[in-house]
Amino acid sequence: MIMKDVIFKYERPGIAVDVVLFAIINNDLKVGLIKREDEPYHGKHALPGRFVRYDEKIEDTAKKALEIKGNIDQSDILLEQLYTFGQDLERDTRIRTISIVYFALVDFEKIKRQEGNKLLFESVHSLPPMGFDHKSIINFALERLRNDIWTSDFAAALMPKEFTLTELQRAYEIILNQNLDKRNFRKKILEMNILKKISRTKREGPHRPAQIYSFKS
Numbered sequence: 001m002i003m004k005d006v007i008f009k010y011e012r013p014g015i016a017v018d019v020v021l022f023a024i025i026n027n028d029l030k031v032g033l034i035k036r037e038d039e040p041y042h043g044k045h046a047l048p049g050r051f052v053r054y055d056e057k058i059e060d061t062a063k064k065a066l067e068i069k070g071n072i073d074q075s076d077i078l079l080e081q082l083y084t085f086g087q088d089l090e091r092d093t094r095i096r097t098i099s100i101v102y103f104a105l106v107d108f109e110k111i112k113r114q115e116g117n118k119l120l121f122e123s124v125h126s127l128p129p130m131g132f133d134h135k136s137i138i139n140f141a142l143e144r145l146r147n148d149i150w151t152s153d154f155a156a157a158l159m160p161k162e163f164t165l166t167e168l169q170r171a172y173e174i175i176l177n178q179n180l181d182k183r184n185f186r187k188k189i190l191e192m193n194i195l196k197k198i199s200r201t202k203r204e205g206p207h208r209p210a211q212i213y214s215f216k217s
Contacts, residue, residue, distance in 0.1 A: 013086070014097045017061040018049035018134070020082065020141040021070075023108040024158050025121055029174050031138055032119035033128070034069050041131025047138070048119065049099065062102040070119035076110040078157035079103075082141055085133065103141050105157035125177070149175055153194050156215035164202055164210040165189070 021032035033045040048069035052061045062079060066072045079102055086098035111117060122128055124142055127135055148154060155171055169185045189195065196216050201209035 015052045016049050016097055016099045017052060017058060017065055017102060018047040018085075018099050018137065019062050019065050019079075019102045019104050020047060020138055021066065021072075021077070021104040021106060021119070022124075022141070022145060022158070023106050023111075023121060024171055024174055025108050027170070027174060028123050028125070029142075029177075030121040030123050031127075032070060032072075032121055034118070035120060036131055044131040045120070045122065045128045045134075046131040047101075047134045052100075058100055059102075062104075066104070071114070071116040072111050072119060073114055074104075076106060078105040078154070082144060085137060099137075101137055101141070103144060105145075105154060107158055107160055109160060146176055150188070150192075153215055153217050156194075156217055159215070162198055162200075162212050162214050164204060164212060166204055166210060168213070 019032075023030055023032070032048065034048055036042055036044055036046050048065045050061050050065040050068065052058065056064075058081075059079070063074045066074045066077070082101045082103035084098060084100050108121075124138065127138065130138075145154060149172065155168065155175070158175075159168065159171055165186055168189065169180055169182065172185065172189075173180055194216055195213045198212040198214055200212050202212050203209045
């Protein structure tokens with residue numbers, strides 16, 4: 001009882017979870033946002049998020065943020081913890097808030113068909129007016145994606161199940177926001193040993209049919 005008295009005499013911050021969900025849409029890297037209907041930052045855009053409930057696991061909070069704020073089934077979404085933000089003591093005007101941010105990736109075709117999808121997908125290159133410190137969080141997540149794209153299979157979560165090397169190169173170019181040399185890209189991606197050949201080909205323009213691949217993982 002004495003220990004509880006000691007704990008509860010301190011002012012406690014709010015613990016929230018926010019989710020940065022990236023998808024490639026129309027040859028652009030976009031992030032899923034909501035438009036706030038309440039204060040603070042009414043009318044501005046923000047990441048889907050939720051305060052942690054006492055009896056709720058942190059990852060479940062992230063899943064519920066996508067489900068409740070975006071009406072999105074997260075079963076096909078790569079979700080992993082990114083970083084904890086709370087250095088800005090005034091990042092939320094309601095209460096001192098610490099946010100555990102999750103990094104999420106999805107092939108947009110998997111959620112486009114979900115009825116009632118409420119997230120607004122905006123280009124990472126032209127974000128609308130943002131609430132809280134969410135623009136900084138998105139930039140942090142984008143840097144993580146770009147830094148790790150060559151040492152992970154992150155691209156697998158953004159791609160359809162089957163693809164050609166041309167399609168995969170285009171995805172990397174969109175993520176990195178730069179053009180890549182075709183020969184160097186193919187050499188590098190095949191040396192990573194993360195792809196497997198599918199026993200089919202696909203015609204791309206007037207050239208000979210292209211080999212189809214999928215990720216091993």
